[in-house]
Amino acid sequence: MSKFTDSIDANLGEEYSSISPGSIPDNCIACEDCDPENEEPVFSSRPCETCGSNLAGDRHNAHAIGYHGEIVHFDICTDCVMYFANAEEPENWEG
Ligand SMILES: [Zn+2]
Ligand SMILES: [Zn+2]
Numbered sequence: 001m002s003k004f005t006d007s008i009d010a011n012l013g014e015e016y017s018s019i020s021p022g023s024i025p026d027n028c029i030a031c032e033d034c035d036p037e038n039e040e041p042v043f044s045s046r047p048c049e050t051c052g053s054n055l056a057g058d059r060h061n062a063h064a065i066g067y068h069g070e071i072v073h074f075d076i077c078t079d080c081v082m083y084f085a086n087a088e089e090p091e092n093w094e095g
Contacts, residue, residue: 004079004093007051019050021062021081024071033073034061041078048077050084053095
C-alpha cells in the first residue's frame with residue numbers, strides 16, 4: 001500500500017473495486033456524463049474523483065459498475081489511468 005492507493009481506497013470505499021479507464025462500449029451512450037462526440041481528456045483543476053489529487057491536469061473518463069448494475073462515471077487523473085489500466089503507481093505522489 002501507498003499514500004496513493006490509500007487515498008483511492010478512502011475515496012471509493014468498497015463500493016467500486018473495478019474501475020475501467022476509458023469510455024464504455026457503444027461510445028458511452030449509456031453514460032450521461034460522457035460526450036460521445038468528444039472522448040479527449042479534459043484539462044481541469046477539479047480534483048481527481050478517485051485519488052483526490054488537486055493537481056490540475058488532464059481528466060480522463062472512467063467507469064465502474066455500481067451495486068445495482070448502474071454505470072458510474074468518474075473523471076480521473078492520468079496517474080489513476082495508469083493505475084487502473086496497468087497497476088502502475090505514480091512515484092512520489094503527494095495528492
Ligand atoms: Zn461516462
Ligand atoms: Zn487520480
